Amino acid sequence: MSVVQSIRTAAVAALKSLYDQQVTESDIAINITKPEFEGEYTIVVFSFTKFSRQKPEETAQRIGEYLVSHNPELIARFNVVKGFLNLSINDAYWTKFLQTYYGDVNIGIQPANGKRIMVEYSSPNTNKPLHLGHLRNNFLGYSIAEIMKANGFDVVKANLVNDRGIHICKSMLAWQLFAHGDTPQSSGIKGDHLVGDYYVKFESVVKEQAEPIIDRVLENDFADFDGADVEKIGKLVTALHKPEVKEDKEKTGKIMDDIKEMSRNKTEIMQQAKIMLQQWEAGNHEVRELWATMNSWVYEGFDQTYKRLGIDFDKMYYESETYLLGKDLVAEGLEKGVLFRKEDNSVWIDLTADGLDQKLLLRGDGTSVYMTQDLGTARLKYQDYHMDQSVYVVADEQNYHFKVLQLILSKLGEPSAPGILHLSYGMVELPHGRMKSREGTVVDADDMITEMVQTAEEKTKESGKNLDAFSEDELHELYDTVGMGGLKFFLLRVDPKKKMIFDPKESIDLHGFTATFIQYAHARIKSIIREVGPVADLAGFIYTGELLPLEKELIILNEQFPGILAEAYRELSPSVIASYIFQLAQLFNSFYGEKVDGVPTYSILRAATEEKKKLRLQIIMMTAHTIAQGMKLLGIKVPERM
RNA sequence: GUCUUGGUAGCUCAGCUGGAUAGAGCAACUGCCUUCUAAGCAGUAGGCCAUUGGUUCGAAUCCAAUCCAGGACACCA
Incomplete structure (x- = not known):
């Protein structure tokens, strides 16, 4: 207690x-x-x-x-x-606590509580490599899963890969048209990046092809459009010329975006991509073959990145295998009268009584939409694992979607409904604003990792430390530990609910509220412990004298760890742990460094008595365990020395 | 327009189930390496907690309104 x-x-x-x-x-x-x-x-x-x-x-x-x-x-x-x-x-209370727990490397870990939670995170698209936004998602998902485990839950980490759809066809088509058979092997480019490059290529061709169409539209020539689109685009152009719109830059921009979007849809290459999607859905052998090949390149790339990130999954779901699943639910919903069909054969649910809108679940042609797929996947997940809670780590721009998802599931009487939990996190922004692929401001995940590890190496070499004792392998491991740790900590230290500003300059800092600071404290402790060597009777030792201020403070802070762990779960926030561990490292550093008239107050090696030495050893051992445990929950390694 | 999230030091963030004089880190400025790792420590400076009203013994924290910023409200995912 x-x-x-x-x-x-x-x-x-x-x-x-x-x-x-x-x-x-x-x-x-x-x-x-x-x-x-x-x-x-x-x-x-x-x-x-x-x-x-x-x-x-x-x-x-x-x-x-x-x-x-x-x-x-x-x-x-x-x-x-x-x-x-x-x-x-009472000091005796603290020293008794210390004696009980100082050697516990699993400090704070709760016994199994019999409840199961699925955490879905990462969920990448297979048309381009991971970027900074995915990193926050991945670190957050991994960490929250670990925090739940530590709180006694049986956790299933799931990854739902978005491996089909128009965006994949774009990469595929551009590859067909422009790659001349290039592969990751032949080009030496990592698979996900290679595929991503052709996605970018596709978009640039669309832009090129759309320009003449847009020009014609602006001259009131709508020959590129047919059916209802002619009227629609005509209206947009008319609106553009209205005086009140002309003065309003924002309105003009919005209308121009609509016109551009419609024109882009009419480009030849876009039409080809749509045909390819239909072929994919029809099971066209050649298209499926290409799709499988290019996806395999992407997975190879993702696997490498995941490995570097140190994250893993227990279960993979692929949208190509789940995107049709929701249809059964829709059929049942129609039978139950929860859903209704409109004249054009499309299927809807009416959520107006709940203060929301009507929501489409099946298009007129019988194909499903995003929501339908998610309904089906929710059922599948539940059938697979019967979990008490199903967590979705997804950015806050989808808050509405998940609110609706849970509502529809409960209206359909799905047993998974009450357990749906959207772990909504804020987007990562750069100092200048949001990342925009069109403006080329997207920060690539692999680049980011490389840069962090490189920085760690540079700073280590600059530090003037004697690195002779490290083998080449140990050094590389250290750079990785410091670099990746820095990146993870930087993204996890802020409350997930809030959007965050990612300043590259700040992120590579190794001082202050950083992983490095904490890792350094840990390495210092380990260094002392190595220096002291084995001490007799430490396990049975209880200090009986009076505690000095920082001795006591360190014990008190360590004692709070289980509470912090529970809070991190309650708040679904690794940042709670990050702040705490930093505070602990800070306190240890004060303890380590305090001197009176040049004499260290809390020296371990040169403690005034053997009792004090043992007491302080117990204190720093417990502190090292807590630091290591907390960092592990963030997915961050701690070095034995640095 | 409706819904929703946020606004705390120059910058990035804690603190928000109401409690004592609002805290860290970065940046700036002072000191501290012959003694367990200076990737560190000690210190100085920096605040109308967006604004206004309300509830209370007590409000950065709760309520209301306003201002500012982001997001959502797709037969995209």
Whole structure:
């Protein structure tokens, strides 16, 4: 039981006994005592004055006296400032805690709770390589899955690969037209990048081909369009010439975007891509063959990147295998009367009663849309794993989609519905704004990784450390640990819910609130432990003297780790752990560096007594374990030395 | 237009189930390597917590309105 929990229990008993009040534990506000006051934890008693019918000071005094006399093993002293009851925990409590846990490398890990959670993350498209945005998704998904495991859940990490659709056909077509048979092997280009290059090529051809069409449109020549499109594009052009639109740059831009989009759709190459998609859906052998080949290139590339990122999956889903699944659900929904069919044969669900719109589930031609696929996949996942919760790590631009997904699933009576949880995270932006592929500002994931590891190498060499003791392999591992750690920490240290600014200059920094800082603290501890060597009787040792301030603070902070772990799960936020571990590393560094008149206060090797040496060893060992454990939950390695 | 998220130091972010004088890191400025790794430590400076009102013994935190910024509201995924 945690200290805070023990205090709560004791306080509830005190209130019952003193005032005959049954207060729930969660109603007791316990804070960490401000450094300027004596004590470690503080009970805020203002709210108790309602039933104590005494001044806050008197109330606090009475509770304090009760707590000390009834819980002497826990609380040694107290002092009262206004309505704040500051408690000093017994040093013996801390040293006992230390003795129990200092050697526990699984500190904070909870036993299995019998619940299963699926975490779907990464979910890439196979038409281009991963970029910075995917990195946040991947790190977040991996970390949250690890955090859930540590909290006792049985976690299934899933990856739903978007391996079919018009975007894939674009890459395929451009490859057919322009690649002259190039392969990753022949070109020496990583598979996902090669395919991505042809996607870019496709887009540039579209742009080229669309220009004359747009020119004609702007001269009121709509010969490129047919059917209802003629009227639609005509309206857009008319709107463009309205005086109130002419003055409004934003409106003009929007209309021009629509015109461009329609024109792009009429280009020859786009038409070809659409034909290819139809051929794919019809199972055309040649198209399927090409598709399989190019996807295999991409997977090879992704596998390499995933490996470097250190992330993994228990289950792969492929959209090519799941995109038809939702249709059964739609049929059942029609039968149940939850869905309805319109004149054009399209199928809809009416969510207006829930404050939302009508939502399309099947097109008039019977083909499914994004939502239909997700409905089907949700059922499939549930059939496969019967999980209690199904988490989707997806950017916040899809908040509406997941709200609707869950609502429809529950209206269809799907057992998976209550467990749907959208872990919505903010987009990654650059200092100048959002990444835009059209403007070429997308930061490539592989480039990013390479740059971080390179920076780690440069900084290590610049540091002037003696690297002779490291083998070549060890050095490379260190660069990787520091570089990748830096990247992961930078993306995980901010609250996932919030959008974040990614400043490349800041991201390669190795000082301050960074993984490197924490890794360094860990390496320092390990270095001391190596230096000291084995110590007799450490396991059975309990320090009985008085604790110095930073000795005590370190134990206290370590003791909070399980609570932090639970909070990280509750908030679905690895950043909680990142902040905590940083704070712990900071505190250790102060402990390590404090000197009075040039003499280190907390020296381990040269501790004044053997008892102090053992105490401090226990403290730093526990600290190293907590740091390593916390970093592991973020997917970050810690070095033994650096 | 409707819904939604955010606005805290020059910059990037904590703090938000209401509690004591609002915290880190970066950047700036001072000091500290003959003693366990200076990728470090100690310190200085930097704030009308977007604005206005309300609830309360007490508000950065809760409520309302306003301003500013992002996102969503597709027979795209």
